[in-house]
Amino acid sequence: MIKRLINDRRGIALAYPFLFLILISCSALVLDIGRAHMVQSKMQLIDDSSALAGAMTADVERTVEYQTETKDGVIVIKEIPGETKIKINPEEAHKAARKAEQANGGVSDFWSKVMGKYVVHKNGQYLDSNETGWAGQVSGETEYYTETRTRLAPGLLKFIGNDGIEVYTNGTAEAYIDQPIE
Numbered sequence: 001m002i003k004r005l006i007n008d009r010r011g012i013a014l015a016y017p018f019l020f021l022i023l024i025s026c027s028a029l030v031l032d033i034g035r036a037h038m039v040q041s042k043m044q045l046i047d048d049s050s051a052l053a054g055a056m057t058a059d060v061e062r063t064v065e066y067q068t069e070t071k072d073g074v075i076v077i078k079e080i081p082g083e084t085k086i087k088i089n090p091e092e093a094h095k096a097a098r099k100a101e102q103a104n105g106g107v108s109d110f111w112s113k114v115m116g117k118y119v120v121h122k123n124g125q126y127l128d129s130n131e132t133g134w135a136g137q138v139s140g141e142t143e144y145y146t147e148t149r150t151r152l153a154p155g156l157l158k159f160i161g162n163d164g165i166e167v168y169t170n171g172t173a174e175a176y177i178d179q180p181i182e
Helices: 002-007 012-055 090-103 107-114 155-159
Strands: 059-071 074-087 120-123 133-138 143-152 165-174
Touching: 012 090, 012 133, 012 143, 012 155, 012 165, 090 120, 090 133, 090 143
Parallel strands: 120 133
Antiparallel strands: 059 074, 133 143, 143 165
């Protein structure tokens, strides 16, 4: 009896369409996830480059004190190096960061063609959790922070009515002095 059940092939033709459907669905899901990773790596490049561009606009302020002495009727002025500070100008940083964002694929141009979901550009504040777009801000005296957020609903996810995959990246760059300024 067991041998007869093993050799029975009558219902196998019904399983092939279901197996084919499962195979196609898994393939489409793999493509959707792969596309989300591709989008995320592109967005990370944009965030990193725009954060670096914003941080590179930092100004170096160096305080100098002068001390005067009189020796044998001659006034001698000595320069005493003071503190060196780095400070990022927010307006210049935003301008440079936006320029870098556009130069690296221009999220606003590229992603709006791909999905039409990239709508906000903010300077000086974070993105809200429901917003999609790019934002950049000075997060400290020497740091510039950027973030990008979008929603992808490609292929299978769109077909089954899913809202999509949220893709979020951020980047931070810090300006510093490598060598003392003389």
